[in-house]
Amino acid sequence: MPREKIDLPHHVEYLSILDKDGNVDQDLEPDIPDDQLRKLHRYMLLGRRFDERMLRLQRQGRIGTFAPIKGQEASQIGPVAALREDDWMVPAFREAGAMIWRGQSMEGILLLYGGFNQAGEMPEGINNLPVAVPVGTQVLHAVGLGYGMKYRGDDRVAMTFFGDGATSEGDFHEGLNFAGVFQTPVVFVCQNNHWAISIPRSHQTRSETLAQKALAYGMPGIQVDGNDILATYVAATEAVERARSGGGPTLIECVTYRRSVHTTADDPTRYRTDEEVAEWEERDPITRFQKYLKDKGLLSDQELEELEEEIDTEIRDAVEKTEKRMEELAGEAMVMFEHMYAELPPYLREQRDELARELAAKEGSNG
Amino acid sequence: MPREKIDLPHHVEYLSILDKDGNVDQDLEPDIPDDQLRKLHRYMLLGRRFDERMLRLQRQGRIGTFAPIKGQEASQIGPVAALREDDWMVPAFREAGAMIWRGQSMEGILLLYGGFNQAGEMPEGINNLPVAVPVGTQVLHAVGLGYGMKYRGDDRVAMTFFGDGATSEGDFHEGLNFAGVFQTPVVFVCQNNHWAISIPRSHQTRSETLAQKALAYGMPGIQVDGNDILATYVAATEAVERARSGGGPTLIECVTYRRSVHTTADDPTRYRTDEEVAEWEERDPITRFQKYLKDKGLLSDQELEELEEEIDTEIRDAVEKTEKRMEELAGEAMVMFEHMYAELPPYLREQRDELARELAAKEGSNG
Amino acid sequence: MAKMTMVQALNHALHQQMRKDDSVVVLGEDVGVDGGVFRVTDGLIDEFGKERVIDTPLAESAIVGTSIGMAIYGLKPVGEIQFSGFSYLAFHQLESHAARMRWRSQGGYHVPMVLRMPYAGGVRALEHHSESREAYYAHTPGLKMVIPSGPRTARALLVSAIQDPDPVIFFEPKSVYRAFREEVPEEEESMPLGQAQVVREGGDITLIAYGAMLRPTLEAAQRLEDEDGVQAEVIDLLTISPLDTDTFAESVRKTGRAVVVHEAPRSFGPGAEVVSRLVEKSFWYLEAPIQRVTGFDIIIPMFAYEQVYLPGVERILRGARETLNA
Amino acid sequence: MAKMTMVQALNHALHQQMRKDDSVVVLGEDVGVDGGVFRVTDGLIDEFGKERVIDTPLAESAIVGTSIGMAIYGLKPVGEIQFSGFSYLAFHQLESHAARMRWRSQGGYHVPMVLRMPYAGGVRALEHHSESREAYYAHTPGLKMVIPSGPRTARALLVSAIQDPDPVIFFEPKSVYRAFREEVPEEEESMPLGQAQVVREGGDITLIAYGAMLRPTLEAAQRLEDEDGVQAEVIDLLTISPLDTDTFAESVRKTGRAVVVHEAPRSFGPGAEVVSRLVEKSFWYLEAPIQRVTGFDIIIPMFAYEQVYLPGVERILRGARETLNA
Ligand SMILES: Cc1ncc(C[n+]2csc(CCOP(=O)(O)OP(=O)(O)O)c2C)c(N)n1
C-alpha cells in the first residue's frame, strides 16, 4: 500500500551525430555507402533549389499557394532514405523533398500547386499517398496501410510525416494508439519545425518534447536533430528495421525549423523575429552535410558547382514542361467529373452533359 | 553530439492507502473528519443500492437502458468529495454515484433512464453538466469550463469523468492538450474499469498505465487503487488543490472494475470469465471501507442495518415518486419542441402546431 | 431459402463474402468477441480469426481512417460504427478522404470500404442512438449512401456494397433488425446500388419511403385501398445516393401525386431532394403539391415520446389524403 | 460611416462587441498574434490581450468543445475554424453538444457561441479550402446557419450572431472578403437572424441566392432587364437556417417562377429545401419548374477549373431564361 513512482519500460532518447558545424560524432557515425551519401546530398540540394524556384513561380502568379520546405531537407530526406521502394510513404503537405526522393516528379508537384486535378496521378509503381491537407488526418491512413501489410504478411513499412502542430489533433492520437495496439509496421515522423503557422511549438503542447508522446502509446520515441541527416537517417533506419521485423511502430521527432513562410499566403514577420530565423540558418542541414562530405573527400567545390548546374537544368526543364502541360490542360475542365466514382452515376452524367453543353455554347459564341 | 536518455520532469505515481482487506497504510492515511467519512460511506452504499434497484426496474421494463456503477463507487465518490459545491462536475454516463453526491436527485436519474426529455432539468444551483453519451467528448467541455473559471478569476475547478475506453478518442487527447497549454483548473478522472463493453483495457492501448498518458501533455499523472476511497479522495484532493491554486490540470487513473453489465443491453458472459468478476468482488470498495470504519469505531453492525433501511426507504420513495411523475408526463409529448432554441423559429412553430393538431385529432377519435 | 431476420441476413452476407474473398475484413468496436452489440457480426471471429475480425479501440475516426489505408492497400474493410450518432466523430475522414481518394489520385487509389451502422429510432434507446441523418452523407460527393428496408434487401445490398469499388455508407434501420423475417436464398444475391424498387403498384398516388419507414408506408397504402379505394404506388428508395430519380419520376408522371416519407428531420432532409427532382423531372404532371411526411426539425425526443415523433401509419395516411384532396 | 471590405466590417464588429461585453472571447488557430489568416481578427489581441483572443493549438474539435464549456460558463466564445473544410473535425461537437445542450438540460444551460469560418470558392486555394457545405449545418436541429453576402450584412449579422443565445454557424464567403467595399455605419447595427432580404424588386421571376452568389445573381438580374426586358426579384437569404420561407414564398406567389442559386453541390443541397418549401407554400402559383443553378455533385475542382465549376452570371442567366420560357 505504497505511494510509489511507476517505472515505465520505454524511455525517450535524443540523437545527434553531426554537430552544427558538420563535425561528426565518430562513435555514432553510421556506415553509409559513398553513393548513398552523395544521393542524400543531391536530393537535399534539389529540394532546396526546387523550393526556391517554386517560391519565385508563386510570386510571379504562375502557381498557387504552396508550403516551402527550406531548412527541413534533412528531416524528410533522411527518413525516406531508410525506406525501400516497396514501402509506403504518407505525406502531409510539406514533403516535396521526400516526395521527389520517393520518385514523384517535379512536374507533378508543380501541376498540383498550379491547381490542376490531373496532378493527382501518381507515377506507376510509386507507393506514396497524395498530399493530405487536413492536418494530422493522414496519420491514420498509414496505420491502415500498415495493417494491410501485416495482414498480408508483406515485410513492408509505412512511414508517415506530419508537423508539430499535427500532434494536437485527435487523429494523431488515435493513429498512434491503433498502431500501438495492433503493432502495425509504421514509422511516425514528426517534423517539428517549431511553428504551426503562427503558433510556436511551446504553445502547441506543454510536453517538453514531442517524442515523449510515444509513451502514451507504449511505443519507443526518439528526438533527433532534424537538421542532421545522419541522425534522421539512423533513427529512421532503426525504426524501419524494427517495424519490418515485427517490432511495431516508432515515433521520431525531428527537431528542425521552417525558415521560409508557412505557405506563400503567410507573413511570418507578424509572429517571429529575424534573429530566430538567422539562428537557424546557422544550423543549415545542407551546409553542415557538405562540410561532412568534404571532410570525407566526397565533395569538391567543383563537383558542387557542377551539381548545382545539373539541378538547375533539371528544374528548368521541369518548369518548362509543366508550363506547357498547364497550357494543354487549361481547356480540359471536363476532367472535374472524372474519378468521382468507378462509374459515373446517371445524375452525374446528366450534370456532366449540362456542363459540356455550357462549354460548347461558350466555345460557339466565342468562335 | 550524444545519444542520450531525455529526463522528463514529471513522473507517474501509484497510490493506494487501504488494502483490499481494509487495512490502512498509516503513513498515508488522510485526516478526514468522521462525518465526512460517514458521508462517503453513505453515498457509496446508496450508489450501490440504487444501482441494484435500477437494474431490477430495467429488467421489469419500467426504465430503459442504463449503465450500472457496481464496483466503481469509490472511483467516483472519492473524487467528487474533493470538490466544493461551486466547482463543476462533467460526467460521462456511468457516474450516478457522483451525480447524487453532487446534488442530483434519484428521481432525475430515473426519469432520464425512463426516457423523458424533462429529466434534463438540473436542480437549481447544481453545477453538473448532463450525462454525455458520446464517449470522451465531454472532456473538452470541462476544459472550456476551466477556461471560463480562469478567465473570470474564479477559484473553482472542473472535474470530468471518463472511462478507459474514452482515452482512445481524439477528444480525450485534444482536451488534455488544451488543458496543459492553457493550464486550466481541470481534474481529469479516468475510471479505468478494465472494460469498454467487450474490449479489455489491455487491448484499448499499449501503454502500461493510463496515468502515464499525462506525460504527453506535460501534466502530472497518478494511478490510484480505484476501489480504495481513501486513495481516490487523497489523489483528487491534491489535484483539486493544485488546480485551484493555479497549478494546472492533473490526470488521475482510478483502477477499478465494472462488475455488472456494461449496460442493460449487454451480456458480459460473451467476453469475460466469472472468475475475473469474482476476483474483483473480493476487492469490493464498500466492504473494504466498512472494515476501516468499523476499525475506527465509526460504524457498527446496527448502524449499518439502520443505514441500509434508511437508504432502502429513500430509494423506494424516489422510485414511487418517479413512477407517478412518469405517468403524469406520459401525455406531454409536446415538450419535445421545447428548449430547441431560446425562441422557437416560425417553421418549428408550424411543425409544433402540426403535431398538436395530430395529437388533438387522435385524442378526439379516442375520446 | 431460410427465413431470416435482418440481423441474420446481414450476418449471412458477411460470412459469405468473407469466405469468398480474403480481402474482406471487418472492424469496429465490439465486432469481434462480442459479435457486435446487435450481433450482426456474430460468429465471424470464430470462423475468420481476430486478424480479420478486428476489435478496435474506441475511436471512430481511427476506424474509418485505418479502413481507408487498408482499402488503398487492397483490402475491403467493412467497418462498423456502433450507432450512426457516433459517426460524426469520423465525419472528416469520410468527407475529406474516403470520398476523395479516387478523385484526388485521379483513379490511382480507390477506397472499396463499407461503413455499416445502425440508425433511426424505435428501440427505446438513449440519446444519440436514434438519429436519422442520412442527408449528411447523401450530400457528400464521392460517397454512396444505402439504406435497406428488410432482411432480403439488406443482404443483397450489403453484398453489392462490399463488392462496390467505392466507399459506401450503409445505414441499418435498427427497429427492423429483428422485427420480422423474410425468405433469404442461401446463394449469394446482390442488388445494384442506385436502384429503387416499386414494391407496390398503383395509379393514384406515389408514396416514396425507405428504411424503417417502408413498412408503415405499405400499411398506409393498404389502408388507402381498403378505406378510400385509392391505389397507391409505393417506392422503396434503397439507395439514397446516387438517388434513382427515374423510378419515382416515372411513377409520379403516372400518378400526379406524391408523398415522401422519412424519419430524418424535414428541413434540408432527403425528402427535399426527392421533391426537387420531381419538380425538375415531372413538374408538368403534378396535380398537387408533393408532401413531406417526416421527422420534425428537432432532436428526436428521449424514448418516452419517440413514437409520437416518428412518422407512423396515421401520419402517412393523413399526408396521402391531403395530397389526394389537394 | 466608412467604406469597408467584408474583412474590415467583421473586424469592426468584433472590436465593438468585445469592447461592449467582456464575456465575448475569440479563439482559434492563428487568430491572435497573426490576426487570423484572412486578418478578420487583426488587432484584437493588442486591444484585448491573449486571455480574450486565444491562439489555440491545432485542434478543431477542441476549439468547438472548449467553446461549449466556456459558453455554458457564461462567456460568449467566437470561435474560428480556419476554413470550413476543416470544420468536419469538430462535427460531432457541433451536432452532439453545441446543438443539444439547451435541449438536453431543458433550458438549464445554453451555448451562446458563434463559429465563424471562411467558406466557398473563388480564391485559387488548395484542396479543402473552397467547399460549400452549409447544408450539413442547416440540417442539424439546434444550430443556426448564417451566410452574409457583403460587408454590411456581414457586420450586422455577426453582431446578431454574437448576441444570439444559441449556437450560430457563421460562414464567410472568402471570395467576397476583399472584393468590394460598402458603407458601414460606426454605430452598432444588427439584423435579425432568420430573415431574408428582397434586394431587388421585380414581378417576373424570383432569383434566390446568398453569400458569394448574390453578386452574380444581381448581375444576371440586371442583364435580364437590359437584354430581355424581364424584371427579376432577387432575394438574399442571409440565414440558411432557420430559413425565412415567407419572403421567398410570397415573392414566388407574385412571380410564379423561381431560380435558386448556390455554390454547394446540388443534390441534398440548400436549394432542395427552398424548392420544397415553395412546393409546399406556393405550389398553385408556380408557372414553371423551379430551377436549381448550383455547384455540381462533385468535389469542387482544383483551382485551375474552379471558375468553370462555380455558377456564374451566364449559368444563372441561362437558368432564369429556361424558367421564363418553360
Ligand atoms: C485540420 C486542419 N486545420 C487547419 C488547417 C490549416 N493549416 C494548414 S497548415 C497549418 C499548420 C500546420 O502546422 P504543423 O503541423 O506544425 O505543420 P507545418 O505547417 O509546420 O509543416 C494549419 C493550421 C489544416 N490544413 N487542417
Ligand SMILES: Cc1ncc(C[n+]2csc(CCOP(=O)(O)OP(=O)(O)O)c2C)c(N)n1
Ligand atoms: C463516441 C462513441 N462511440 C461509441 C459509443 C458506444 N459505447 C458506449 S459506452 C462504450 C464503452 C465505453 O468504455 P469506457 O470509456 O471504458 O467506459 P465504461 O463504459 O467502461 O464506463 C461504447 C463503445 C459511444 N457511446 N460513443
Ligand SMILES: [Mg+2]
Ligand atoms: Mg510545424
Ligand SMILES: [Mg+2]
Ligand atoms: Mg471502461
